[in-house]
Amino acid sequence: MSVMNTKIFQRSVKICAALTASVLMMTSSANLMTSSAYSRAGTSSYNRSVTFDTFPAAVNGGEPIRGVDISSILAIEEAGVVFHDDKGNEEDIFRVLYDHDVNYIRVRVWNEPNDGKGHGYGGGNNDVKTACEIGRRAAKYGMKLLVDIQYSDFWADPAKQTRPKYWASHDHNTLSGEIYKWTTWVLTAITEAGGDIGMVQVGNETNCFFCGETDMYKICELFASGNKAVRDFDRNILIAHHFANPAKADHFYWYAKIMNECKLDYDVFAASFYPYWHGTPENLTNVLSTIGNTYNKYVMVAETAYPYTSDDSDGFGNTISQWSTGVDLDYDISVEGQAESLTDAFQAIANCGGKGIGVFYWEPAWLGVSGISQSQQRDNWDRYGSGWASSYASEYDQDVTSAGGSSFDNQALFDFRGYPLESLDVFTRIYPKKNKPEIKWKTRLYGDLDGDGSLSRSDLTLLKNAVIKKCKLDDEQFAVGDVNADKKVDINDIILLDRYLSNKHGSGMDLIGKSRSFELK
Template sequence: MVGAGILVALSGATTSVFANADGTTNVKNDKVTVKPVHGVTTNSIRGVDISSLQAELNAGVQFYDYDGKKQDILQTLEDSGVNYVRLRIWNDPFDSEGHTYGGGDATLTNEVKTAKDATAHHMKVLIDLQYSDFWADPAKQALPKAWKNYTFDQKKQAVYDYTKKVMTTMKNAGVDIGMVQVGNETTKGMMQESDPDKYMQFISEGVNAVHKYAPGALAAVHYESPTASSFAKIAAELKTNKVNYDVMGATYYPHWNGPDSNLIGAENVITKTYKKKFAVMEMSYPYTTDDMDGQPNIVGDISNPPYKISVQGQADAISDVWKTVMQNGNGKGLGAFYWEPAWIPVKAGWNNYQFNRDASIKYGTGWATQYAAKYYDDAGLTDAGANADQYWGASSYDNQALFDPNGYPLQSLLTFKKMITYNYVSKNAKKPVDRYKVSKRTAYAYSFKGSNDSFTFKKAFPLSTLKSFYKIDKAEYIVKTNGKTYLYYHITSGKKSGWIWHSYLKKCPNKVTKTTKVSYKHRYMVKNKKGNVYGFQGGSKDFQFVTLHYLKNYPRTHFTVTRKTYVKKYNGKTYKYYYVHSTNGKVHGYVWHGYLK
């Protein structure tokens, strides 16, 4: 989190949700409009960072479902389409007397509890190892107290050993570890080491430990302020230092790090040039500028906000970030995480500041306590210490949560579910003119349930019921939930119709069996106006009929026959065609002999 806890009040128009002194609001039922986002599938990461959850629960915070009933927040998140959680872990966020530094009390013990609950709700877990005792970001990367006097090599070993410890603890608890982040926003260094050739050795040790002790999990690195140039420089340094990471993670807050061209540029460099996967590790957006717990918000009024500051604005910001990641990653965009959507007041209401501050001291529910300042001061990071000393208190993030201050989910939380595209039509395909028959009789034809932008497949009828040869009504390219594109044909058979994957059908070719030149020049006229003049597209042993002219347009035209051609069609029968020329030279092609007289 960039600048965690620092008040950012930018001048501009204020959008209020009319939070009263007791914290009541009028926004929990505000409806949102969310369109499916092409590229966002059931497999895409639709994650949230809920690192502060155990501190909130320990302090007595209650969460509810959309009907206003108390419910396990993980169930609400699962119901809303969330499939991944991100959890930060600090080594030892306490002073020598056991006082918490706050910040959500992100201890290994607490995060294991949340990780187990997430796994039980069918979610994968991203573990964010910060290798610090408190907030680690570009402004501060303080060493853990226990490592303060270590040599460089001892620090490297400590990173490896600590990573091993966390991986082993999580695995023993049955946690489904999907990804591990080695370091947090290490743009300017890590563990108070700013030389890339040195601190990237720390990252490499962590990555190696992840691969060994959490096999199958992705090892990620994490940087903020993404641009093409900055991420190209970082990726080059990682390559030079032989860091074997899998995923490049970015911090991208639309109101701080935009426009989205910055994110697109960074993602293209990582996925196209360096062939690595890409994800946004942190994003969020305010639905109000109101203070709902007495603690100043980290984001106040915003000048020229990229989205309306509202519940709908939140939904739009979420949708656009996922759209950017999934549609510009050269197939390597994984998804994103919303940062701390459940970090709400312990007791809602701006007049409950002291209550919330006291809860922060006791449970760690605020962004910091007064005990955090000394940790930074002792590490020589006096600016960070001064900031903690001045601004410590309750949550500074409640106005960017996806729950209202009383724990009721906002409709913007449903964006995680509503933006999923199950299958969609990418473009129309050229409709073949051949007849087809079934090649896999155990397969099915399907109907589409939904719109062309997002639909599910529903079985229409088994292909074993098709007994004849069929024309193709329509042809479309369909992108499925796995991101791959498939060609589907639509056929109609009596009252039955459906879409069939093209590989389950076999083209019945037309074949020329014999051609004879006609030496005499007998003239013909149209006998049946329903016929056509055709061209043959393809080779003589496998061709399609292509309509060139309609005989109804030439009722009095005289045609000259120059050759007779026998064609064996899809049904196995042979038909005689005349190759004709109109006397004016404008029409020529093949006509079934029965249409002429």
């Protein structure tokens, strides 16, 4: 993404305009955020489908990539954002995406997005550990992973490609070696954690700018180190190079030409395509199909988004709204307009013939917590990294002057309360489709921490040890150990389970001994 620090923060006039718009819309936003009755917040009669008539069998099992980038999801969840399914029930967002036929997850990876003192830089705090967890959760639902390695400690985009702190003094050859080693380590860690890597991006929006280097020939030498690491790790993983703004067609053709001159070994030429900035779908098709056919590369959209409202959920202001100037708002700012924009992006790639492989929607769930104050939102941005930046990022990025939130919440595919919009249904209308992996279920009793099918003192011992940090519970153990359903495992659960085992029945024990269902891949 051409991230907020380059699209907004370097343009102070736009910040002021966005924040002013945010204040003007505060009343209507508050009404939306505090509504308790469930209905799908955005309805749309737009239901056009897209079929990739020719699709390479070697890519994604012969199925178009229906992808989303939810890199910020762990920080968002930690801050308290909750997601729901189409029926209004609270649900794991990965399950919601699975139910809407999303088959690929994109995740950005930064080297050391923190100050070394326990404070993350924000933007999801996307270190390798975070990518591992996102990859693990995606694999549970049969989703492949596009690992977007940015080779920076924070946002990398056309205007900013700052080297990681520990690489700052490296000469070209040393930097090349570090890129190889880092790439290998990232892929190893994610794979060992259970992620199913299908593609790797070597760099993010590298418009003749990468890891501090601005000479395209030297950039290709650095690219080659990352590419070799991927090939050495697993030759079945696709390698992508990513550039922004296909409206500048001559620039795209030049990037592809130089990479070909340098005999760069890669598979996918990827574009950011935000229609309010980056031209028409017809131009996108023309530019990418020309590159794909000329150099025998697959092509795709690595990032796209469009607003469904001009309201704002977290008091930070929006990158794009009805008040934006100097942009092309060719679609209505509505759920229907958002659905049409995403469908057109898929159609543009499908029109690239056998070279087009799919589309990723950027940060469709990047929300603030509904119904809390501005000061609480700001605390979340610093504490959890759930906004675009924490105040601690200022040591690395000079454009960070304070913590900031999400300027893309009005472009999400979920409303401000975490309910899916009908524009999320676009993914269900992209063809051809293969059978989705079956999600199997198993049951376990509340209080049965040892998994033996009954409740006993051994379960209580496990619970006590977890509370005093002598052992760590896995996800299932945590769920059945939270016998009072307060989303915590603590002394209160110990007291309730002890009373139950001692036949001292009372209030708060309704769940103990009842079945809880778990999904298994």
